[in-house]
Amino acid sequence: QPLDLAELVQKTVKGLQLLAEQKNISLDTNLEGPLEMLGDKAKLQQVITNLVDNAIKYTPEGGRVMVDVYRGKNEAVLKVSDTGIGIPAEDIPKIFDRFFRVDKARSRATGGTGLGLSIAHRIILLHNGTVRVDSKEGKGTTFYVHFPLDS
Numbered sequence: 001q002p003l004d005l006a007e008l009v010q011k012t013v014k015g016l017q018l019l020a021e022q023k024n025i026s027l028d029t030n031l032e033g034p035l036e037m038l039g040d041k042a043k044l045q046q047v048i049t050n051l052v053d054n055a056i057k058y059t060p061e062g063g064r065v066m067v068d069v070y071r072g073k074n075e076a077v078l079k080v081s082d083t084g085i086g087i088p089a090e091d092i093p094k095i096f097d098r099f100f101r102v103d104k105a106r107s108r109a110t111g112g113t114g115l116g117l118s119i120a121h122r123i124i125l126l127h128n129g130t131v132r133v134d135s136k137e138g139k140g141t142t143f144y145v146h147f148p149l150d151s
């Protein structure tokens with residue numbers, strides 16, 4: 001069904017604000033909208049929640065998580081970036097694999113099954129979207145999710 005991605009992101013991020021505040025992380029948005037697209041609202045909300053929740057989870061206290069939504073060429077772009085621990089370069093190709101965990105020791109402390117990004121990736125593909133990850137260990141991670149606007 002038609003939905004406004006910027007509005008969906010705003011509502012979803014608002015629901016995660018308390019989690020960020022508990023870790024003294026600033027959670028900021030820069031939303032260019034309205035950005036109408038076709039999609040499954042609940043499933044897209046799951047993608048947004050997963051990416052932002054992971055950003056908060058893997059960002060040390062006092063860090064920053066930034067969520068942007070903007071229009072690309074015939075596409076809506078969701079960008080989630082953080083000042084977190086980052087992902088080792090050799091692990092980036094595997095992060096969307098089911099049950100894959102970057103740091104096994106840290107994973108036990110932060111919880112989760114290793115399924116979140118795999119499910120998010122599948123939802124993005126079902127929406128004819130793509131996802132790209134830039135990450136530097138100790139500096140942070142940025143996810144770029146692209147959804148077509150004329151589907």
